[in-house]
Amino acid sequence: MTTAPVTLKDVARRAGVHTGTASRALNPQTRSLVNPETATKVMRAADDLGYRPNPIARGLKTNRSFTIGVLVPDLTNPLFPPIVRGIEDTLATVGYTALLANSDNDPDKERLHFETMRSRQVDAFILATAQRDHPLIEDAIVADVPIVLVNRTVESTRAFAVITDDHRSAELAVTHLFELGHTKIAHIAGPERFSTGKARYHGFVDTMKKVGLKPDRTLIRASRAFTEREGATTFRKLLDGKGEFTAVFAGNDLIALGCYDVMTETGMRCPEDVSIVGCNDIPFLDKLRPPLTTIKIPHYEMGVRATQLVLEQLQSPSAEPVTVLLEPELVVRGSTCPPGR
Amino acid sequence: MTTAPVTLKDVARRAGVHTGTASRALNPQTRSLVNPETATKVMRAADDLGYRPNPIARGLKTNRSFTIGVLVPDLTNPLFPPIVRGIEDTLATVGYTALLANSDNDPDKERLHFETMRSRQVDAFILATAQRDHPLIEDAIVADVPIVLVNRTVESTRAFAVITDDHRSAELAVTHLFELGHTKIAHIAGPERFSTGKARYHGFVDTMKKVGLKPDRTLIRASRAFTEREGATTFRKLLDGKGEFTAVFAGNDLIALGCYDVMTETGMRCPEDVSIVGCNDIPFLDKLRPPLTTIKIPHYEMGVRATQLVLEQLQSPSAEPVTVLLEPELVVRGSTCPPGR
DNA sequence: CAGAATACTGCAAACGATTGCTGCACTAGA
DNA sequence: TCTAGTGCAGCAATCGTTTGCAGTATTCTG
The missing domain is CATH 3.40.50.2300 (Response regulator)
Structure with missing residues (x-):
């Protein structure tokens, strides 16, 4: 299976329609604009050809990259991998991909990665790097880049966050x-x-x-x-x-x-x-x-919920900030016993 | 810090030249094609305006994204975070960013992520997911997508890999x-x-x-x-x-x-x-x-070396496959003792 | 001094998708 | 029968860059 990039034009040609029509047929949002019959014809053609839309081209037009920037302090800290998995698994279900970077809790490093990702047109950020007073986050909020904090939050009440209680x-x-x-x-x-x-x-x-x-x-x-x-x-x-x-x-x-x-x-x-x-x-x-x-x-769930919040925010950009509070749980093992034994 | 997207056209207008010229002036590779004087004029204009090229648009045309796809079986397996950090740290030094995904050793999932990343125009892949007989990797090699394997390798000798002995x-x-x-x-x-x-x-x-x-x-x-x-x-x-x-x-x-x-x-x-x-x-x-x-x-080092290999491959696409073999080391702790004690 | 080479720079066509607008065919209403 | 309305599909512009080609002025060569 060599990967000869199949474009929308190919699909359109095979279905015998114009690219515009093909585009509309393939997009659930606009599918209602085309005759159900032609729609299925186009979809079948896309299927046959193994068509995968090119997110770059799409992003150029729509200003969206279907990509989310994820910043963690240090992936090597065992706390974060499950969170990141929660994020990526959820992102994958809706066709998004994660860009990942480590900040080592260094504000300069963090800002650098932040800017880099922004120039790469990420649609939003999930940050596990929050400090209580965090200028970067304030900036992002005013610059209107969707952001969700995970695991840690900030003092400001204007941020979206998913944390444990x-x-x-x-x-x-x-x-x-x-x-x-x-x-x-x-x-x-x-x-x-x-x-x-x-x-x-x-x-x-x-x-x-x-x-x-x-x-x-x-x-x-x-x-x-x-x-x-x-x-x-x-x-x-x-x-x-x-x-x-x-x-x-x-x-x-x-x-x-x-x-x-x-x-x-x-x-x-x-x-x-x-x-x-x-x-x-x-x-x-x-x-x-x-x-x-x-x-x-609930590490994994924090990742999942944070991602959902991001996705919702992308849908309705003017939503009110929420902070989701998850429940912790005591796990008794062997490092505790009554005193003086 | 407002989000006024400055485009190449803006820069060109301010410098009083055509966008094509501006493009050439800004790119070190092609800068020699334009009059040094106009070049500096353009660069100054870009600077003044705070121009940041849109990698999406660029990628659409050039098929490069300065982005590397990293596939691991499961980030939650403690073996991988240090490898991934090695990769990302190295990538960051040269302005690349990593796209990360988990395959759970599921070929379908892997293929899906692979294709998604490919359509996102990643410049190359680092895979920690290799199986000895791995059609995906074979395909990629013939499709001429730079790939480096890390930690595990394949039977074929045509692959680049960084593994431990x-x-x-x-x-x-x-x-x-x-x-x-x-x-x-x-x-x-x-x-x-x-x-x-x-x-x-x-x-x-x-x-x-x-x-x-x-x-x-x-x-x-x-x-x-x-x-x-x-x-x-x-x-x-x-x-x-x-x-x-x-x-x-x-x-x-x-x-x-x-x-x-x-x-x-x-x-x-x-x-x-x-x-x-x-x-x-x-x-x-x-x-x-x-x-x-x-x-x-050497987890971290494996990541670093793999990334270096990728970068080299990007420089000279026709290099001969190499497999780097790193040395393991015995660490004696408490789970071993002479028999029959 | 003519003709050719050189050095720039502008033009416009890509890249692959989305989308407002136009136009056609057909149906419904009067 | 005519007009208005509707449903559908095509046209073409557009997103921001890059790049082959063409054009113009300048310089070089003999």
Whole structure:
């Protein structure tokens, strides 16, 4: 099957009609303008010839590329692949393709990719790179490029976003720990500049109060990044501080992994000495030593929903901003147990 | 930052020349055809106006998009994200962008994405989806679309590919096990239709012979896929069979993880009862219970090299096919020990 | 100084699709 | 029977670039 590019003209010729007619017959939107009989004739011809419309040509005329720009911080972070799959699978069902790039949380890099993609006429963006105060996103909103944020959001209420209820995630974690009997609970927060870090932090504090515990300043530390290394560093600081604790809620799973590292290093046992709860439920956590108790978030679905939002926005450009809030779920595994065992 | 699409016509008008001339002036390749003075005039005009060429229009005419299609089986498989990052990082340095899609090892899906990308005028492909006998790839080669394979290759010698020396990987694994004292070594091979599965299988057999062991038919089983689930299923069959063994070399890490699962299930201990060696060194293996001994392959570098190959091919389209072979490396962790302990 | 080569630059046809407009044939209404 | 209306299909312009060809002025050659 050699790929001799079949054009609309070929289809039209075979069906014995003009290209204009063929175009209308092939497009469901305009099909009603042509005689049903000719329409089927054209469609059959297209089928026979294996016609695939050329999106470039179409895009030239319609100013659409049927292409979406997807920006993630780092594909290598296990959180993102499932999100990206959700996006691409959904995009594929409607004939769109994704352009993908990594920002490494670097604003310059991000802007560069953003501009490049824009010049490539992407129809919209899905960004997993949001920081709470994010000039790029503001710019895009005023420039009227459809944008949907995923996983993280911004402060501005003008953005479309699909995120997990991070406040609730923290609530689930703290409640679990509290019910096990823990009262001295520490929190290694993610960076405050990300909505996820901030919301989980607030969820932590609020829930501590709600269950009647006093959040202890010395037991709350912010990690500089959502990484294993920074998690380890921060956990060490926590250990060096004067506060005592029997459990920690980590800002995400990678931070929790960092905690694992220093516990192994220092000979502490998990969960006997310290219980740990992560957040996100990235893959393979169930095979860790010990299996990590964590909060499961619907990665794939976030991707799907974000894509749907993009598609809707493309349909009706003036829709009101929405932020979709998805439900997290507690997954109890082996890294938590009652204190003092 | 408003969206005033500046076209070539605008530039030409401002510079007081014809669009054709402007086009030539702006393109370094053809700039020599126009008077240097007019050229600078045009370039200044373009600069003033903030002209950004429309790649869509350009692509329609030139059949180039400065875009590369990347096909992977499943982004969610931890093996691929680092490869993809290697690709995208390298592409970004030369102003290219990647289009990404997942095939799930489904030939129809793959073909669909392939065609879609082709109609989007991607300049070349990087495929991580190769099967040993792969009609799509053959077609592409004859259709003269630049293609580079990564991680897996095909039988045909006409393809460009960047892979790890999988035969050598198996050699490293078996030798390690042999040196620990194992003599009854099993192999759960990957599917034979992938070059990785086949090469590792041959590496296994050859090395067994080389060290003086007889490869035992009953101790070699092929898994139906490179997944945890299929790995588990196959390991169960191995257990049900009559052959005895003290160690297994798994076709890849996911298969090894499947072995872990059934060992936990059946109360077997690793490595005391059975030693396991994986392959690929996907992330977080060091945190498993027990940490998995495996063969490390240069994921990121594979992506980089594949991209370089693509770029070279784009420069000189008639270059001779090359296959770059990268070196694997043994990483000893906790899933292997001398037999009978 | 004639004729030819050279150096630019403009013209216009592509590329493959979409779409407003026109025109034809036929039907319905008066 | 005539006119208005309707349903359908063709025509051709258009999207923003690139590029072969042609034309004109300038310079070179002998």
